[in-house]
Amino acid sequence: MGAVLLIAAKDLRQRLRDRSALVLCIVAPLAISFLMSSAFAGAEDLHVTVVVADEDGGEVAAALVAVLGSDELADLLTVEEATDRSAAAAAVDDGDADAGLVIPFGFSEAATGGGAAELEVLARSDRSLSASVVRSIAEGFYAEVEATRTAVGTALAVGAPLEDLEGLAARARAAPDALAVAAGELGGRELDLISYYAPGMAIFFALFAVGFTARSWWLEAAQGTLDRMRAAPIDPRAVLAGKVLSVFVYTVASLGTVAAATSFAFGAHWGPAPAVAAIVVAMAVAGTALTALVIALTRTEQQADGLASLLTFALALLGGSFIFVGTAPALLRRLAVATPNGWALRAITDLSTGAPASTAVTPVLAILAQSAAIAIAAAAIARRRAET
Amino acid sequence: MLECHDLVRRFGDRVAVDHVSFHVTAGETYGLLGPNGAGKSTTIKLVCGLLARHGGTVRLAGQQVDGRHLAAKAVVGYVPQDIALYPDLSAAENLRFFGRLYGLTGAELRARVDEVLHLVDLSDRAGDRVDTFSGGMKRRLNIAAGLVHRPQLLVLDEPTVGVDPQSRHAILESVARLGREGMAVLYTTHYMEEAQRLCDRVGIIDHGRLVAEGTHRELVSLVAEQDRIVLGATGDLRVLAERLGSLDGVTGTTVGDGSVQVLTTDARRLLPRVLEAAEATDAEVTSVEVVQPDLEAVFLHLTGSALRE
Numbered sequence: 001m002g003a004v005l006l007i008a009a010k011d012l013r014q015r016l017r018d019r020s021a022l023v024l025c026i027v028a029p030l031a032i033s034f035l036m037s038s039a040f041a042g043a044e045d046l047h048v049t050v051v052v053a054d055e056d057g058g059e060v061a062a063a064l065v066a067v068l069g070s071d072e073l074a075d076l077l078t079v080e081e082a083t084d085r086s087a088a089a090a091a092v093d094d095g096d097a098d099a100g101l102v103i104p105f106g107f108s109e110a111a112t113g114g115g116a117a118e119l120e121v122l123a124r125s126d127r128s129l130s131a132s133v134v135r136s137i138a139e140g141f142y143a144e145v146e147a148t149r150t151a152v153g154t155a156l157a158v159g160a161p162l163e164d165l166e167g168l169a170a171r172a173r174a175a176p177d178a179l180a181v182a183a184g185e186l187g188g189r190e191l192d193l194i195s196y197y198a199p200g201m202a203i204f205f206a207l208f209a210v211g212f213t214a215r216s217w218w219l220e221a222a223q224g225t226l227d228r229m230r231a232a233p234i235d236p237r238a239v240l241a242g243k244v245l246s247v248f249v250y251t252v253a254s255l256g257t258v259a260a261a262t263s264f265a266f267g268a269h270w271g272p273a274p275a276v277a278a279i280v281v282a283m284a285v286a287g288t289a290l291t292a293l294v295i296a297l298t299r300t301e302q303q304a305d306g307l308a309s310l311l312t313f314a315l316a317l318l319g320g321s322f323i324f325v326g327t328a329p330a331l332l333r334r335l336a337v338a339t340p341n342g343w344a345l346r347a348i349t350d351l352s353t354g355a356p357a358s359t360a361v362t363p364v365l366a367i368l369a370q371s372a373a374i375a376i377a378a379a380a381i382a383r384r385r386a387e388t
Numbered sequence: 389m390l391e392c393h394d395l396v397r398r399f400g401d402r403v404a405v406d407h408v409s410f411h412v413t414a415g416e417t418y419g420l421l422g423p424n425g426a427g428k429s430t431t432i433k434l435v436c437g438l439l440a441r442h443g444g445t446v447r448l449a450g451q452q453v454d455g456r457h458l459a460a461k462a463v464v465g466y467v468p469q470d471i472a473l474y475p476d477l478s479a480a481e482n483l484r485f486f487g488r489l490y491g492l493t494g495a496e497l498r499a500r501v502d503e504v505l506h507l508v509d510l511s512d513r514a515g516d517r518v519d520t521f522s523g524g525m526k527r528r529l530n531i532a533a534g535l536v537h538r539p540q541l542l543v544l545d546e547p548t549v550g551v552d553p554q555s556r557h558a559i560l561e562s563v564a565r566l567g568r569e570g571m572a573v574l575y576t577t578h579y580m581e582e583a584q585r586l587c588d589r590v591g592i593i594d595h596g597r598l599v600a601e602g603t604h605r606e607l608v609s610l611v612a613e614q615d616r617i618v619l620g621a622t623g624d625l626r627v628l629a630e631r632l633g634s635l636d637g638v639t640g641t642t643v644g645d646g647s648v649q650v651l652t653t654d655a656r657r658l659l660p661r662v663l664e665a666a667e668a669t670d671a672e673v674t675s676v677e678v679v680q681p682d683l684e685a686v687f688l689h690l691t692g693s694a695l696r697e
Contacts, residue, residue, distance in 0.1 A: 006488050010474075017476050224472030228533065231436045231466040232489035233458040 003234040007242025011216065012249060021212055025254035029205040033198040033262045048130040049078045051097035053088040056117075058108025064141050068101070076133065085120070092122045098130035099123045101138060111145045195352040196345075198268040200321040202258035203341045207315060209250045209287055211308030213243055214294040218301040240295070244288035251284035271351020275360035279344050282367035286340035289374035296381040320345045340367040389414045389449060389463075389541050389572040395434050396443030404430040406596040407444070412541065417563070417573040419587030421580065421683060427596040428576035429469060432545045435574065436466045449540060462490060465539030469546045471526045472533070475519035479510055479529050482518060483536050490537035504532040508562060524555025531562065541572040548582065560586060580683045590683065594691045607686045614639065615655035616685050617662055619648045620675030628671040635661055642688060651688060 015021045052068065054061050069079045080097060082088035088100035100122030110117035119138050123131030217240075220226040229239050259276060262268040270276045290311065298304040316322060318335045319342035325333055336342030347363035390412040397405040405427045412418040420428045433439040435446055437453050446453040451460035473482050483501045492500060505511045508528035518526060527547060534542060544563065548556045564586055567573050577583055583590045584604055591601035600607060621628060629641040629648045637658050640651040652658045655678045666673050679685070 003489060006485070010477075010485050013481075014474065014476055222470075224468040224470035225474060227433070227436075227438050227468055228466060228472040228486065229489060230438055231461060231464065232486070233460075233462040233491075234489060235458065 003232075003238040004241045004245055007229065007239060008245035008249065011213070011243060011246035014216070015212065015246070015250060018212075021208075024208045025205055025250065026257050029198075029201040029254075029258045030261050032201045033194065033258070033266060033268070047076060047078070048098045048133050049080065049096075050130075050134050051080045051082045051088045051091040051100045053082040053085050053100065053102045055084055055105045056103045056107040060108035060111040060145065061103045064103060064138070067141050068137065073137070077137075085122075089122055092124060092127075095124075098127050099134045101134055111149070194262070194266050195269040196324060196349060198258065198262035198266065199270060199348040199352075200316075200345055202255050202262075203283060203319070203344055204312070204316040204321040205258075206251045206254045206283065206287065207290075207312040207341065208308075209247045209254070210290045210294060211305060211312060212250075213247045213291045214298065214304035214308050215301050217243055217295050218298065218304050222301065240292065243295075244291050247287045247291045248284040251287040252280055255280045255283060269352035270348055271355070271360075272357040275351055275357035276348065278360055278364050279347050279367075282364045282371070283340060283344045286367050286371045286374070289371040289378065292378040293374050293381075296378040296385070315339050315341050318342060337366070340370045343367050343370075389416075390435065390574065391447040392431075392435060392444065393446075394444040395431065395441060395446070397430050397434055397439060398442050404596050405434060408593070408596070408598045409444075410591050410598060410601060412572050412574050414540070414572050415567070415570045416588045417567040417575060417586050419583040419590040420574070420576040420593050421578070421583040421590050421687070422576075422593035423578050426578075426593045428578075428593055429545050430596075431593070432466075432543055432574070432576060436464055436543060437461055462537070463540040465534035465537065465542045467531050467534035467542065467544045467547055469549060471530050473518050473526065473529060476517060478515050478517055479505065479521075479532075480514040482529065483533055486533045487536040492537055500536050500538065504535045507535065508532045509558070522555075523550065524552055524558070527551050527555055527559060528562070531559065535566075539571070541574065542566060543574045545576050546578070547575075548577070548579065580687070584683055592683075592687055592690060594687075599690045600686070604683065607683060608681045610686055610689065614651050614653060614681055614685055614689065616679040616681075616688075617650040617652060617655050617659060618675075618677040618679060619650070619662070619666060619673050620646060620677075621648060621666070621671045621673045622646070623671035624669070625671060628666060628669050631665050631669050632662055635665055638662075640688065649688065651685065 050068065052065055054065060065079065065081075067073070068077055080091070082091060082100070085102045088097075088102055091097040092100045102120040102122065104117055104120065107117040107119070119142070121131050121135045121138065123134075217226070220229075226239065230236050256277075259270050259280070263270055294304055294308050294311065298307055318332070319325075319339040320328075320336050321341065323332075325336045325342065325346070328336075336346065343363040343366045347360045350359045351357070392411065393409050395405050395408045396403070408427070408431055410418065410420075420431060422428050430439065434441050434444075435448075435453075437446075448460040449463045453460045474485070477485070480501055483504060484497060487497045487500060501514075502511070505514050508531060510525060510529055510532070513521065513525065518529065521529065531544070531547060534544070542563075547563075548559055551559065560582065563573060563575065567586070567588075573586075575582075575586060587604075589601060589603055590607060591598050592607070593599070600610060619628070619632075625643045625646075625648050629643050632638060632648065632650050633641040635658070637652050637654065638650055639653065642649045650658075650662060659676070659678065663673065663676070
């Protein structure tokens with residue numbers, strides 16, 4: 001055991017002196033998480049200033065302006081008024097407003113009389129999100145007007161008195177929706193993107209430790225230090241054990257650091273610490289098994305570099321580090337659970353949305369089982385190579 | 389100290405070490421002399437347990453070397469042909485790492501690291517990274533790493549390959565001193581001069597087989613009174629060698645890089661006829677040297693080829 005620890009400590013010392021390794025396993029995931037956090041923070045705090053040009057002046061137009069300025073939308077919208085379309089367009093062009101809404105002359109009459117009138121949303125090309133928000137609200141209002149018109153028309157068609165038109169419209173607007181979609185959540189908290197991509201990126205970059213160590217194995221073989229270690233009075237298996245132990249420590253340190261930093265600095269939710277720790281340890285075990293597999297399958301530093309890179313990117317892609325697997329096609333969702341990192345990310349995602357710590361048990365067992373299968377395959381390949 | 393009996397190692401169909409037996413006693417420097425690819429490094433790796441044997445036995449200090457008896461390996465200090473050091477660690481860090489692998493710790497480890505750094509004249513560079521060292525300094529540190537645990541047998545695999553003359557001299561001096569101090573040394577080389585200078589006994593190895601062994605005197609006696617005439621020449625050297633080989637009194641010829649070597653029992657008497665015969669060919673003789681019997685001649689005599697071919 002002493003030789004294993006000694007070799008692992010030596011490898012870690014070398015890794016610490018290799019700044020590129022530190023950058024890849026700690027600085028890069030933190031930096032990318034920070035960038036994503038900043039980008040997503042902008043989306044979550046979206047507020048749109050909309051300038052409205054009411055060229056109609058009618059009752060329905062006034063109702064639309066009232067909807068835009070309602071208390072329910074106060075956090076999202078600030079409404080400013082313009083005298084006409086050209087004033088609204090100028091405000092948008094100058095950047096004084098994020099979007100503009102032009103209510104054309106005849107809008108109210110068209111809404112109540114069955115004619116056609118088109119609302120116009122103004123926006124610069126770099127404010128498409130703001131324009132989408134305004135358009136969605138306007139479309140929602142339009143849909144309600146259309147529903148009221150349809151209800152009143154239907155009532156008149158079945159013999160309702162024409163004199164009670166106002167009352168019919170009021171009752172149609174007040175009627176509760178017959179159908180509704182309720183938002184259900186499996187966990188107690190909605191998954192925010194930083195809580196998905198922070199572990200996704202952390203796992204992706206931690207997988208680079210596989211490549212570092214596999215390359216280092218073949219580099220040592222080429223420079224003779226591997227033979228020098230094996231010439232010492234130690235169990236020859238201790239050399240490989242020491243090497244892969246360094247991957248284990250490195251992965252735990254990398255994932256642990258990124259988890260702590262993104263939680264405190266960016267507010268990412270990773271879930272209960274003991275469960276996350278179990279997942280991190282399981283992923284570190286998977287890293288050691290993958291390293292042994294790459295070493296078993298290659299013969300040179302260049303081969304190890306190529307295979308480890310391929311493996312890292314394939315696992316990250318399939319496991320969901322780059323894309324949100326929950327919304328991916330069924331095939332990709334099935335492939336994700338064929339990877340240890342896919343299980344890990346799935347478990348952290350569940351934990352981050354408030355699932356209990358026991359949720360991590362199955363993923364951890366799955367990761368360990370996959371690691372055992374990979375290690376057995378590596379041992380079989382290595383044995384066959386040794387015989388030939 | 390070291391007993392190798394009937395060692396065999398194959399790589400596919402090729403037999404790299406073919407029933408090789410030799411021994412090294414305590415305090416003796418034993419040289420394995422042979423050209424590149426003769427099987428020297430493979431033999432060394434079998435001795436150090438770095439390659440599996442396909443036959444034969446290795447005993448170190450009376451203990452069998454195999455996967456179950458690791459302690460036997462502790463008596464060996466292995467110095468590979470390559471610079472087997474970590475370039476991103478300092479000289480002292482490298483030595484501490486390898487010392488710990490052999491069980492050294494604490495004050496003993498520190499003392500041994502200081503001692504071997506002093507031995508190879510690198511004390512003032514102890515804290516410097518190895519990748520800042522010259523080639524010669526790396527070679528010296530490479531030897532120090534094999535000495536740090538105070539081995540009883542030092543195994544050096546061509547330690548002077550690619551080394552400048554000054555560092556080569558320093559390395560040979562260090563090895564000679566260790567030998568004088570009583571350490572057993574197994575030294576492989578394809579430099580005849582090194583084997584003659586350092587080794588108490590030499591084993592000549594070619595194509596995986598140990599073709600002869602003994603002291604310098606014993607080996608030279610194998611070629612009786614044979615001298616060598618070395619003709620530096622240009623032109624068709626193979627035709628020249630064939631012509632000289634047909635002369636009476638010539639026991640063999642080999643073609644080297646810009647030279648033809650002629651083996652004879654009496655170089656002085658034969659020399660005029662050799663030059664006369666050379667003139668009769670298209671080759672132009674540029675230099676002539678008469679060499680007394682040495683290990684090169686022994687190798688030539690035993691294998692029919694020169695060491696550096």
